[in-house]
Amino acid sequence: MSETRIDEIAAGIYRLSTFVPEIAAPAGFTFNQFLVEADEPLLFHCGPRRMFPSVAAALARVMPVDRLRWIGFGHVEADECGAMNEWLAAAPQAQVVQGGIGCMVSLNDMADRPPRALAEGEVIDLGGKRLRHLDTPQIPHGWDASLLFEETTGTLLCGDLFAHVGDGPALVRDDIVGPARAAEDMFGASALTPGTAAIIRRLAGLAPRTLAVMHGSSFAGDGAAALTELADDYARRLHQQLERMTG
Ligand SMILES: [Fe+2]
Numbered sequence: 177m178s179e180t181r182i183d184e185i186a187a188g189i190y191r192l193s194t195f196v197p198e199i200a201a202p203a204g205f206t207f208n209q210f211l212v213e214a215d216e217p218l219l220f221h222c223g224p225r226r227m228f229p230s231v232a233a234a235l236a237r238v239m240p241v242d243r244l245r246w247i248g249f250g251h252v253e254a255d256e257c258g259a260m261n262e263w264l265a266a267a268p269q270a271q272v273v274q275g276g277i278g279c280m281v282s283l284n285d286m287a288d289r290p291p292r293a294l295a296e297g298e299v300i301d302l303g304g305k306r307l308r309h310l311d312t313p314q315i316p317h318g319w320d321a322s323l324l325f326e327e328t329t330g331t332l333l334c335g336d337l338f339a340h341v342g343d344g345p346a347l348v349r350d351d352i353v354g355p356a357r358a359a360e361d362m363f364g365a366s367a368l369t370p371g372t373a374a375i376i377r378r379l380a381g382l383a384p385r386t387l388a389v390m391h392g393s394s395f396a397g398d399g400a401a402a403l404t405e406l407a408d409d410y411a412r413r414l415h416q417q418l419e420r421m422t423g
């Protein structure tokens with residue numbers, strides 16, 4: 177595991193990235209968290225528990241860790257929220273935010289302090305930044321899956337969507353769908369449901385200018401086009417599976 181690096185990928189949105197060369201070797205794999213700097217700062221993704229010291233030290237280079245007010249993540253898995261209680265301990269004012277399903281199924285029990293359940297479309301005003309909560313069940317996996325959209329910068333905190341291998345630049349402006357397709361071929365991490373493409377097309381309707389990607393490089397450019405292309409790829413995969421099933 178290499179030292180966590182930090183890059184500002186949009187105004188006041190910092191990507192904390194830790195590269196693990198052993199995962200998906202020889203390319204390796206990154207684990208990224210995003211700090212949304214505001215009067216009430218929010219961290220999206222906690223990172224795995226064992227990565228906490230490195231990620232917390234990186235965050236402390238931007239602001240004191242105990243200033244964190246909100247902690248969000250895409251769904252309950254170790255890389256998304258393994259270090260949740262470590263962050264809650266380090267930041268006494270912080271509260272976990274998640275969708276209703278995630279709170280009911282897991283977080284009311286797992287989080288050391290009660291989480292705040294967000295409704296579909298609910299906006300949290302952070303003071304300088306505004307985060308909209310979007311329920312995205314099974315996107316790309318997990319009944320509890322949800323995402324956040326930062327409205328002032330047009331940044332979609334898109335979790336595992338567009339995940340790809342390698343330790344590329346913090347921010348790219350060229351194709352990210354190709355690398356995401358290759359990773360899907362490798363891992364098969366996405367749940368292919370009749371709702372997959374439709375929900376991703378709905379995200380395209382937000383017309384994000386930045387896509388904050390949890391594994392791999394983030395993207396600046398036409399987010400709607402990238403999301404539409406990704407939705408088309410999932411629709412094609414589902415179609416192929418159904419054709420195989422029905423012969
Ligand atoms: Fe995941």
Ligand SMILES: [Fe+2]
Nearest residue numbers: 255256336390
């Ligand atoms: Fe992940």
